[in-house]
Amino acid sequence: MESRYKQYNYIENLAQYEGKEIVLNGWVADKTEKGKLIFIQLRDGTGTNQCVVFKGNVSESVFENAKKLTQESSVRIVGQVRKDDRAQSGYEIDVNDLSIYQLSQNYPITPKEHGDAFLMAHRHLWLRSSRQHAIMRVRASVIKAIKDFFDGNGFKQVDSPMLTPSACEGTSTLFETKYFDLGSAYLSQSGQLYAEASALALGKVYTFGPAFRAELSKTRKHLTEFWMVEPEMAFFDLQDDMDLAEDMVEYIVQYVLKNNLRELNTLERDITKLEKIRRPFYRLSYDEAVDWLQKNDIPLIRKVDNQEVEIRPFPWGEDFGAPQEEALMEQFDKPCIIHRYPASVKAFYMKRDPNNPEVVLAMDMLATEKGGEIIGGSQREDDENLLLERIRHENLPEDDYQWYLDLRRYGSVPHSGFGLGIERTVKWITGAAHIREVIPFPRMINKIYP
Ligand code: 4AD
Ligand code: MG
Numbered sequence: 001m002e003s004r005y006k007q008y009n010y011i012e013n014l015a016q017y018e019g020k021e022i023v024l025n026g027w028v029a030d031k032t033e034k035g036k037l038i039f040i041q042l043r044d045g046t047g048t049n050q051c052v053v054f055k056g057n058v059s060e061s062v063f064e065n066a067k068k069l070t071q072e073s074s075v076r077i078v079g080q081v082r083k084d085d086r087a088q089s090g091y092e093i094d095v096n097d098l099s100i101y102q103l104s105q106n107y108p109i110t111p112k113e114h115g116d117a118f119l120m121a122h123r124h125l126w127l128r129s130s131r132q133h134a135i136m137r138v139r140a141s142v143i144k145a146i147k148d149f150f151d152g153n154g155f156k157q158v159d160s161p162m163l164t165p166s167a168c169e170g171t172s173t174l175f176e177t178k179y180f181d182l183g184s185a186y187l188s189q190s191g192q193l194y195a196e197a198s199a200l201a202l203g204k205v206y207t208f209g210p211a212f213r214a215e216l217s218k219t220r221k222h223l224t225e226f227w228m229v230e231p232e233m234a235f236f237d238l239q240d241d242m243d244l245a246e247d248m249v250e251y252i253v254q255y256v257l258k259n260n261l262r263e264l265n266t267l268e269r270d271i272t273k274l275e276k277i278r279r280p281f282y283r284l285s286y287d288e289a290v291d292w293l294q295k296n297d298i299p300l301i302r303k304v305d306n307q308e309v310e311i312r313p314f315p316w317g318e319d320f321g322a323p324q325e326e327a328l329m330e331q332f333d334k335p336c337i338i339h340r341y342p343a344s345v346k347a348f349y350m351k352r353d354p355n356n357p358e359v360v361l362a363m364d365m366l367a368t369e370k371g372g373e374i375i376g377g378s379q380r381e382d383d384e385n386l387l388l389e390r391i392r393h394e395n396l397p398e399d400d401y402q403w404y405l406d407l408r409r410y411g412s413v414p415h416s417g418f419g420l421g422i423e424r425t426v427k428w429i430t431g432a433a434h435i436r437e438v439i440p441f442p443r444m445i446n447k448i449y450p
Helices: 011-017 060-068 116-121 130-151 192-202 238-259 261-266 271-275 286-295 322-329 384-393 398-409 422-430
Strands: 021-034 037-043 048-054 074-083 091-102 176-178 184-187 204-212 225-234 282-285 300-304 307-311 336-339 356-360 362-367 372-379 415-421
Touching: 011 021, 011 048, 021 091, 037 060, 037 074, 048 060, 060 091, 130 204, 130 225, 130 238, 130 261, 130 422, 192 204, 192 225, 192 398, 192 415, 225 238, 225 422, 238 261, 238 271, 238 336, 238 362, 238 372, 238 415, 238 422, 261 271, 282 286, 286 322, 286 336, 322 362, 322 372, 362 422, 372 422, 384 398, 415 422
Parallel strands: 048 091, 282 336
Antiparallel strands: 021 037, 021 074, 037 048, 074 091, 176 184, 204 225, 225 415, 300 307, 336 362, 362 372, 372 415
16 A cells, blocks of 8 residues: 655665665764764664765755754755665765754753753653664564464553452552542553453453552552553463463563664664563572572561561562562573462462362462563462452452452353563563663653653
8 A cells, every 4th residue: 555644764674775876864963074974873763873974975054954963953954865785774875965954952962971860851852862772663563463463472562450349459559549439549550360261251351451550669660650561361271371471571571672673773772682582481489499499598678667678498488579580580591480379479369279278279480690580470360269368368449349249140261371571571671770761761660750
């Protein structure tokens, strides 16, 4: 189909235009002058490439305009694509014509080093820098890979609402908002409960959207608004759920390796580490993981009166935090799934293990290289009475969950699902130091601008 909107030439496709004249629109990332030559690093959204203005090739006014260019001025360049083996991209542009959209003055982000706080306050501009650009492209690939994976495996995307009457992942991290005459609504912590309803209607579904948590955790891995993909499958048990999670994560990492080598190189990512992310991953039961922690003298760390106290041996029944997860993962070059956690540390909707009612059929996937938990999932409680017991035990408002209990009253089936945090995954794959770098506009406890 012929497109009706403007078809520009883009830097990422330069190879297609070797020897030809093209039009590029973009911004000046950098500029240097040497006598009759002006070198412009032109950034067009798809990449950055050197454009050379030679005084002998252009009119007087074009050369004067090129001289005036400042960092982040916006320009239109007409030029010839020339093969040049010394250039990083393999090509240079010999400029024939140049016009200015706007001359930028005193762009705040200069090539010198800036502090984190300054860059975060200028996130709307910081996104243009080569590192951030590379991260955003990997992020887009991760999302594309996820959609391709599910769409290609018989799943339907059925999105869940963001405004909800009740909690999914514990009542302590809910964002509350007034909702007309109906009292309070809450921003969704997870699309899971609604995905379960969709799965009983469509079989295999996934919901993809933002999740909100008023988390008081101020870490490199927590946002108050993050994106999550949540597949939910009727007739899947925990085993199927773990197999699917493994297949999906392998697919995502290999997809990025295939499509984003340039970005991974910009980020100086050790690619050999990612190449190893192939099935089968490791699996440990919670019991086995606790055994390992105890044998290796990794304590539980608890805050008592603002003091950190180490408790040895690590007590069965406690949840793992970053110190335990990182210690455990040091031995592995692939992700590890930990399954069958104590019921007391997991959500109300998880199904008890028929072989041991102390534990639930839960699973978390931990990433390599201190990536931490990227996936949380489980088989769901499918018995009405057991689920009701759990809802009462957690003091959740029974009325709000009647529709959810209906799923157990009318054709209940075994079913399972999980949630993959997009930012945790992108942070892991790109090797970014902080989660705030892998979402365009991060939301954290102390951050809502820009
Ligand atoms: O383990 P979580 O809380 O699981 C759920 O929400 C389930 N309802 C998912 C399901 O079974 N459908 O969250 C899932 C994932 C985590 O493993 C992590 O990757 C990410 O979401 N996540 C966060 N990412 C960034 N900031 C936060 N505050 C996050 N909380 C969870
Ligand atoms: Mg979790």
